[in-house]
Structures are given as C-alpha cells and as structure tokens.
Amino acid sequence: xxxxxxxxxxxxxxxxxxxxxxxxxxxxxxxxxxxxxPQDNLFLxxxxxxxxxxxxPDDKSNYGSFIILHDEAEANIREIIAEAAGSxxxxxxxxxxxxxxxxxxxxxxxxxxxxxxxxxxxxxxLDKLSTKKQIIGHFGTLQSLGVNxxxxxxxxxxxxxxxxxxxxxxxxxTSLPDRDYYLKEEEKYxxxxxxxxxxxxxxxxxxxxxxxxxxxxxILALETKLAEAHWTRTDLxxxxxxxxxxxxxxLVEKMPGIDWETFLDAAEVGxxxxxxxxxxxYFESLETILEQTPVEVWQQYxxxxxxxxxxxxxxxxxxxxxxxxxxxxxxxTLQLKPRWKRAVSALAGGRGFGVLGDAIGRLYVxxxxxxxxxxxxxxxxxxxxxxxxxxxxxxxxxxxxxKAKALEKLAKITTKIGYTKKWRDYSxxxxxxxxxxxxxxxxxxxxxxxxxxxxxGPVDREEWHMTPHTVxxxxxxxxxxxxxxxxxLQPPFFNVAAxxxxxxxxxxxxxxxxxSHAFDDQGSKFDGDGNxxxxxxxxxxxxxxxxxxKLVDQFEQYSPLEGxxxxxRLTLGENIADLSGMSIAYKxxxxxxxxxxxxxxxxxxxxxxxxxxxxxxxxxKYRDAEMxxxxxxxxxxxxxxxxxxPCTNFDPFYExxxxxxxxxxxxxxxERIRIW
Numbered sequence: 001x002x003x004x005x006x007x008x009x010x011x012x013x014x015x016x017x018x019x020x021x022x023x024x025x026x027x028x029x030x031x032x033x034x035x036x037x038p039q040d041n042l043f044l045x046x047x048x049x050x051x052x053x054x055x056x057p058d059d060k061s062n063y064g065s066f067i068i069l070h071d072e073a074e075a076n077i078r079e080i081i082a083e084a085a086g087s088x089x090x091x092x093x094x095x096x097x098x099x100x101x102x103x104x105x106x107x108x109x110x111x112x113x114x115x116x117x118x119x120x121x122x123x124x125x126l127d128k129l130s131t132k133k134q135i136i137g138h139f140g141t142l143q144s145l146g147v148n149x150x151x152x153x154x155x156x157x158x159x160x161x162x163x164x165x166x167x168x169x170x171x172x173x174t175s176l177p178d179r180d181y182y183l184k185e186e187e188k189y190x191x192x193x194x195x196x197x198x199x200x201x202x203x204x205x206x207x208x209x210x211x212x213x214x215x216x217x218x219i220l221a222l223e224t225k226l227a228e229a230h231w232t233r234t235d236l237x238x239x240x241x242x243x244x245x246x247x248x249x250x251l252v253e254k255m256p257g258i259d260w261e262t263f264l265d266a267a268e269v270g271x272x273x274x275x276x277x278x279x280x281x282y283f284e285s286l287e288t289i290l291e292q293t294p295v296e297v298w299q300q301y302x303x304x305x306x307x308x309x310x311x312x313x314x315x316x317x318x319x320x321x322x323x324x325x326x327x328x329x330x331x332x333t334l335q336l337k338p339r340w341k342r343a344v345s346a347l348a349g350g351r352g353f354g355v356l357g358d359a360i361g362r363l364y365v366x367x368x369x370x371x372x373x374x375x376x377x378x379x380x381x382x383x384x385x386x387x388x389x390x391x392x393x394x395x396x397x398x399x400x401x402x403k404a405k406a407l408e409k410l411a412k413i414t415t416k417i418g419y420t421k422k423w424r425d426y427s428x429x430x431x432x433x434x435x436x437x438x439x440x441x442x443x444x445x446x447x448x449x450x451x452x453x454x455x456x457g458p459v460d461r462e463e464w465h466m467t468p469h470t471v472x473x474x475x476x477x478x479x480x481x482x483x484x485x486x487x488x489l490q491p492p493f494f495n496v497a498a499x500x501x502x503x504x505x506x507x508x509x510x511x512x513x514x515x516s517h518a519f520d521d522q523g524s525k526f527d528g529d530g531n532x533x534x535x536x537x538x539x540x541x542x543x544x545x546x547x548x549x550k551l552v553d554q555f556e557q558y559s560p561l562e563g564x565x566x567x568x569r570l571t572l573g574e575n576i577a578d579l580s581g582m583s584i585a586y587k588x589x590x591x592x593x594x595x596x597x598x599x600x601x602x603x604x605x606x607x608x609x610x611x612x613x614x615x616x617x618x619x620x621k622y623r624d625a626e627m628x629x630x631x632x633x634x635x636x637x638x639x640x641x642x643x644x645x646p647c648t649n650f651d652p653f654y655e656x657x658x659x660x661x662x663x664x665x666x667x668x669x670x671e672r673i674r675i676w
Contacts, residue, residue, distance in 0.1 A: 025601040026491070026498025027612050031619070038611075039663035042653075043643035046615035056621050059338070061331035064620025064639060065492050069471040073364070073487045074341060077348050077469060080363045094359040097431040098347065101355055104436040105313075105343035111436055112315045116207055118437030119314075122306055123207075126299050132290055135298045136259045140266025142302070144448040145441060147309045149173055149302065150226055150286055151263060155451045157459060157478040158276070159243050162530035165454045166245070167275045171282040173226045175308065177330060178632040182227035188628055192329060196220060199325040203307045206317050215300040222293060222301055229285035233633060234569045239477075239522045239532055242278040251275065257287030269452055312342065313436045332623030346440070349467050355431075355443040358424035361468040365419045369468065369486040372496055377417045377489060380503065380588070381482075384511045385410065387588035391676050397547065402540040405527075406519065409480065409535070412528035413518060414461075416483040419468035422460070424450070473510055475517035477526040482514040492617050501598060501606045504589035505582075505613030512588070513581030519676055520576040521548055550673050551575050554649075558641045560627055566637050574636045579646040580676040586610055586652055607656035611647060618643040649673045 033048020044051070056063040085099030104110075116123075122145070129135055139151040152172030158164050176182060181192045197216040204212030235241060252260050264270045277283060307314075311322040319336070327333040337345075349357035392398070392406050429446045431439050454460070461479060466472055468486040475482050484507075488494070494507040517523045524544070527533040536544070552568035555575055559565045568575070589610055598606025620639035622630070627638065637645065647653040648665045649672040659666050 024497075024499060025604060025609055026495045026502030027602060027604060027609060028492070028616055029602060031616060032612075037663070038657045039659045039665055041644065041664065042611065042615045042647055043618065043640045046612050046643070047619045050619055051621060054621070056623060058335035059333060059341075061327075061333045061626035062620055062622040065617055066471050066620070069487060069490055069493075072490075073368075073469045073471060074344050076368055077344050077360055077364060078340060080360060080367070081344065081347065084363075092427070094356065094362075094426060097426060097429065098356055098359055100431045100433040101347050101439055102343050103433040104431070104439050105346060106339060107434065107436075108316065108339070110434050111313070114437075115315060118435070118441075119306060119310060123303060126302050126306075129299060130295060132295065133259050133262055135295060135302075136290070137262045137266040138302065140263040140268075142305075143267045144445050145306075145309070146444040146448070147302075148175070148305050150289075152278075153267060155454050157530065158245075159239065159478060159526075159532040160245070162478045163459055165457070165459065167269060167272055167455070168278055169275055169283065170242075170278040171226075171230045174223045174230070175305075176223075176227075177629050178233065179227040179230045180632050182224045188625075193220060195325050195329040199321055200304050202321045203304060203311065203318065206321065207303075207307060209303065215304070218297045219301050219304055222289075222297060225289050225293075226286075229282045229289070231279050231282065233635070234567065236279075237522055237570065237573065237635070239525050242276075243532055244277045244280050245274060246277055247274050248272065251277065255283055255287055257291060258283065267452075269455065272455065310437055310440060312346070313440050330625060330629055332625030348469060351470070351472075353424070353447070353467060355439065356426060356429075357467040358420070359426055361419060362423050364467075364469045365486055369418055369489075370496075373486075373489045373494065374418050376496060376503075377484065377494070377507075378415075380508055381415050381417070381511055383588040383591050384508060384515060384584060385413070387584050387591055388512070388515055388676070391584055391587065395676070397543045398540050399537055402536050405535045409518060409528035410515075412480055413515065414479070414481040416464065416481060418484070418486045418489070420462065420464040422462040473514050475514040475523065476530075477518070477523050478530040480518065480526070480528055480530045482511070482517075484511070484514075492613070492619075499599070499601055499606075499609065500592050501589060501609035502613030504585050504592065505610035506617040508585035508588055509578075509582045509614055509617070511581070512584040513577040516577040516580035516584065516676060517573065519580070520573040521545075522573050544675075547673060547675050548572060548576060551579065551675075554673065555637055555641065555645060558637070558645065560622075560631070560638045560640065561624060564628065564631055566641060567631065571635055571637045574642075575645065576675060578637075578642050579649055579673065582614060582646045583650055583674075584676065586650070605656065607652060611653055611656055614647075615643045 028050070031047050031050035033044055033052070036045040036048050038045040054063065060067060081098055081102045084095040085102055087095050087099065089095035089099065125138070129138055139149045142149050143153050150173035152170035154168050154170070155165055156168055158166040174182065176192055176196060181189050197220050200216035200219055201212040204210075204215055209215070246254070248260065261270065264272060307318070308322070311318040323336045327336060346354055347356055348354050348360040388410055389407060392403055392410065395403065398406070426446070428449075430442055464483060465476065466474065466483065466485050470485045471487045473482070473484045473488055488510070489507065491498070492506055493510060494503055518526075524536070525532055525534065527535050552572055554568070555566045555571060556568035557565070589606070601609065604612065618639040622638065630638065636642065644665060648667050651672070653659070654666075
C-alpha cells in the first residue's frame with residue numbers, strides 16, 4: 001500500500017491567495033493573533049485570527065490552506081470542462097469525452113428517468129449465485145467494477161524486486177472507515193453502526209428490494225466479522241509484515257478454503273504464478289467466514305456493495321442517503337456539495353485519477369503552470385538535496401558504513417515536478433452524454449485493464465500516481481522518487497513573488513518532507529533501487545528506533561478532542577518526515593543565502609518568516625466527526641500539532657523566537673529529538 005502525503009468561494013479572513021503574491025514577505029499578517037505568543041503556541045499565533053473569522057463551509061468536513069488551493073483548482077477545471085463541452089469536438093477525442101461525461105453527470109432529468117435501470121444487469125447476476133465457489137468468483141469479477149468486497153486486490157511493484165510488477169491481495173470488505181467503528185463500544189461508533197444499518201435499509205427500500213432491515217442486520221454482522229479479522233492501521237504500516245510472497249501452488253495448499261483459481265480467473269489474471277498476500281492472517285480468517293456465511297447473506301451483502309459503489313450516479317434519493325452516512329455522520333459535513341463540484345471530482349479525480357484525470361491535467365498544465373515555477377522548484381530541490389547530504393554527513397548517531405549507504409540512496413532519488421511526461425491514453429474509453437452509470441462502469445473497466453496489463457511487462461518509471469491538478473505530493477519507495485504536482489506550487493506553499501524564507505518554510509519543507517520519507521521508519525527499509533532490503537547495521541537501526549520512539553511519545557501527548565489522542569505509532573512516519581523535512585528545509589534556506597545576511601521584511605527576520613511560513617501552511621480547521629475519523633485512519637497528525645510539534649525539537653526555532661524555560665513550547669536541550 002502506498003501511503004503518500006495527504007496534506008491538507010474562499011471565506012478567508014485577510015488577503016486572498018492572489019493578493020498574497022504582492023506581499024514581499026509572503027506572510028499573511030491578518031491571520032496572525034498577536035494575543036498569543038509564538039513561544040506558547042506557534043499554530044495559534046500564526047493562524048489565530050484566520051481561525052476565529054473563517055467558518056468551515058457547510059459542504060466541507062475540514063478547511064485550510066490545502067482545501068483553499070483545491071477549490072481554486074476545482075474552479076479552474078470547471079472552466080476547462082466548459083470549454084471542452086462547448087467545443088463541438090470530434091467523437092473519440094479527449095475533449096468530447098470530457099464534455100459528454102460532465103453532461104451525463106449534470107443531467108439529473110435523465111438520471112431520474114433511468115432510475116435503477118443501469119444497475120439491473122449487475123444486480124441480476126447476484127440472483128444466479130448459488131454456491132460459495134460462485135461467490136468467490138464474483139469477488140473476482142467485481143474487481144473490474146471497483147466494487148468493495150472482502151478480497152482486496154491491486155497491482156504494484158514487487159517490494160523485493162522493483163523491476164517487476166506483482167499482484168497484491170489485502171484485507172477489505174468493510175463500509176465504515178476503520179475496524180474500531182465496528183468493535184468499540186462508544187457513542188460515536190454506536191451511532192455510526194446505527195447509521196450504516198439505516199443506510200443499507202434505505203438503499204434496499206429505494207431499490208424495491210425486500211427485507212431491508214433484515215439485510216442490514218446480517219450485512220452489519222458480516223462486516224463486523226471481517227473487521228475483527230482486519231489488521232490495525234498501525235500494523236498495516238509495517239512494510240516487512242506486509243510482504244508475504246506466495247507461489248500459487250503454496251497459497252492453495254496453505255489456504256484451501258478460498259478457491260484462488262476461481263477468484264483469479266474471474267479477475268482476469270488466472271495466468272499468474274505468484275502473489276503477495278499483504279495480510280495473511282486476515283485471509284485465514286476469511287476462510288472460516290466464507291464457510292460459515294450462507295450464500296444468501298453474501299448475495300445481500302453484494303447487493304448493498306454494488307448500490308453503494310454507484311449511489312452517487314443514481315437518482316437524488318440515493319445520493320442523499322449516501323450523504324447522510326458518509327457526509328453528515330462520518331465527516332460532520334452539513335451540506336452536500338453542489339452537483340457541479342461532484343461532477344468535477346468524478347471527472348478530474350479527487351485523490352485519484354477520476355474518469356479522465358490526465359486528460360484534464362494536460363489542459364490544466366497549459367493554462368495554469370508557469371515555466372518559472374518549474375525552474376524555481378528545481379533550484380529548491382537541488383538545495384534540499386545538498387542540505388540532506390550535509391545532514392547525513394554530520395549525523396552523530398549513525399555509523400560510517402550506514403552513512404555511505406544512506407548517501408547512496410539519497411543520490412538515487414529522482415524528482416518529478418509539475419506533471420507527467422507520459423499522459424494516460426483514454427482511446428479505449430467510451431463516454432456517452434446520457435449514461436452516467438455506464439460511463440462510470442466503463443471507466444472502472446478501462447482503469448482496471450490498465451492496471452492488470454502491467455503484469456509481465458517492464459516497470460513504467462515515468463508513471464505518476466497523482467494528476468497535476470492534485471494539491472498534494474508523495475514519495476514512492478519502490479521507485480525511490482519524490483513527486484510534486486503543479487497545483488501545490490502556489491501560495492501559500494510556493495510564491496514566486498515572495499522572499500525565499502517563506503518558500504523554504506512551506507514548499508521547501510514539503511520537499512524535505514518527501515525526501516525524508518525515504519528515511520522514515522518504513523521508507524528506510526527500502527534501498528536506493530526501491531527494494532525492501534535492510535541496508536542498516538543492527539547498531540544503527542537500534543539507535544534510530546530509540547530516537548523515533550521518543551517522537552511516538554511526544555505526539556501521543558497531543559489531544560485535539562477530549563479523551564482522544566494522536567496515535568503516535570500510526571503517525572510516526574509522517575511525524576519523522578515533518579521534523580526532518582522542516583529541519584532540512586531550514587538548512588537549505590541558509591544555503592540559498594550563500595553567506596548573505598537575510599533581510600528583515602514586515603518586521604520579521606528571515607528565520608521568523610521561515611517558521612511563520614511553515615505554520616501558516618498548516619492552517620486548517622476540522623469538524624469533530626472528521627477529527628474522530630482521522631485520528632483512527634489518517635497517518636498524519638492533525639495540522640495544529642504538525643505546525644508546532646516539530647519546531648519544539650529544533651534549536652533554530654528557539655533562537656528565532658528567543659524561547660526560554662517556562663515557555664509552553666520549551667523543551668530542555670537534551671529532550672529535543674534530532675533525527676536527520
């Protein structure tokens with residue numbers, strides 16, 4: 001599983017992002033709350049006025065710098081779509097497909113007229129399933145439709161042979177965000193289970209399926225059994241535990257209760273000879289669950305999963321029912337997004353590629369990615385790499401032999417900036433203006449085929465896993481690469497009109513963060529060629545574990561909600577990357593000065609602007625339900641703690657704001673955690 005960085009019109013208090021470009025310092029002064037001391041809470045000092053005067057929009061579960069940029073990208077994409085829709089483009093062209101998909105999503109009249117008809121064929125197939133063998137086969141069939149089921153399946157690089165692709169199987173099949181929603185006896189989780197049962201009942205009612213309440217009861221019971229078998233998210237982070245490569249003959253012998261041949265044949269990959277079973281104990285439990293669960297229960301379960309998968313493309317009552325669970329209950333969102341925004345997300349991709357993400361991305365780059373941004377980013381990356389090299393050289397806790405290998409891995413990191421050089425081909429995708437569900441299904445099949453076609457072929461080292469209009473970044477350990485899409489290269493993260501201090505404190509720290517993932521607790525298990533391979537001495541790994549355990553303890557002290565704390569082990573990789581990325585970015589900023597003294601701008605020193613830029617980039621508010629969800633599922637700490645947690649370990653922060661004993665952020669020098 002790749003766990004890329006997930007960092008998160010505008011109701012901002014203070015200057016807009018466009019106006020911010022004119023500020024020499026790059027700092028938003030009107031967001032600052034001077035009643036708070038930066039020595040006591042850097043996040044509130046840098047963002048307090050913004051937090052006081054900025055409501056979370058009703059259609060969002062959280063709001064901040066990343067969401068504001070996402071909204072800007074979304075508006076830009078809407079213009080691109082409008083141009084494509086009105087261009088009278090040839091049938092089969094990307095522009096025709098973009099325009100017609102948008103029309104299919106926006107045409108509620110046709111959607112209401114069609115009702116459930118687009119799903120009748122898929123639902124009818126379930127009526128014909130009469131044996132466990134057929135049920136398992138249907139799990140395989142549903143892979144190409146992207147329908148949730150107990151057999152999680154994907155194609156990725158072999159973690160121990162990064163030159164080839166491998167099928168991976170992983171736990172799946174539940175509808176709530178995490179196993180704790182099924183297993184914990186707390187009011188919030190009890191409510192979520194109740195709402196899930198109500199949602200299932202409602203979907204059955206809307207689909208004229210009988211026994212909705214009974215179906216909800218057996219489906220919830222079945223998903224609870226699956227959840228009991230699931231690994232925790234902390235366990236899932238362990239790259240070594242997730243690597244369990246089997247020859248098919250051995251897998252069949254070890255887990256005979258699952259008809260692997262039938263599953264893989266139905267998934268159109270029956271020819272494979274080996275697979276990685278990421279969560280083997282889960283599949284051992286699934287054998288028992290399959291044996292004990294009647295076919296009729298599996299049929300009800302799969303009916304729900306199909307309806308749930310495509311509810312957003314069905315008439316309004318289905319859409320509203322899904323929003324009641326996933327929007328209101330699980331995220332605390334008050335209002336459904338406008339239909340055009342949902343259409344843009346489906347078409348261009350939210351966190352993924354959507355139906356035509358790269359086709360949109362190609363047009364986005366032409367209009368919204370200036371060449372000077374690319375050149376400036378390359379300069380930033382070069383300074384960050386140089387800074388990281390110096391940092392490794394200066395480490396006191398790492399032995400020379402491991403240092404040499406760390407430097408070798410650093411030198412092999414490749415950087416991708418802005419957009420892909422190899423756009424996805426959509427020639428096999430048919431899009432019709434009056435078939436939303438049909439378009440969604442055909443898209444799923446094309447993308448699934450794109451995935452399984454990788455098997456047996458050379459690894460595509462030019463592939464991107466994000467669109468250029470995604471406001472995010474990531475490190476891929478199997479490729480040993482860092483990737484920065486175009487949309488994040490804007491204020492407050494990157495401002496070509498601003499002094500470099502803020503740029504290094506924001507986008508520089510993002511770059512440093514991604515480089516640092518190559519050396520976090522899991523990324524450090526991969527060598528410079530992208531293979532899961534221990535290149536550390538035992539002495540160095542033990543010293544590293546001792547340092548990082550202190551970071552676990554630090555973040556587990558933070559509590560965003562009463563009775564709820566950050567999971568220091570789940571968030572460890574991101575916390576390492578935040579601390580390391582910030583410290584490396586600061587060193588790179590000093591390198592960029594080439595011996596010059598930084599100027600004072602807007603009454604802030606260069607060092608102060610660096611840390612304010614860092615803190616303002618983490619500007620964000622959450623609804624309580626969303627925070628509960630994230631504390632269980634998100635490998636990132638809440639933004640407030642990301643803003644000040646790393647700083648409390650970094651000596652230049654103490655110097656910049658003259659921290660002294662008694663200040664809330666003060667930690668004794670011997671308690672400060674220094675890793676990279």
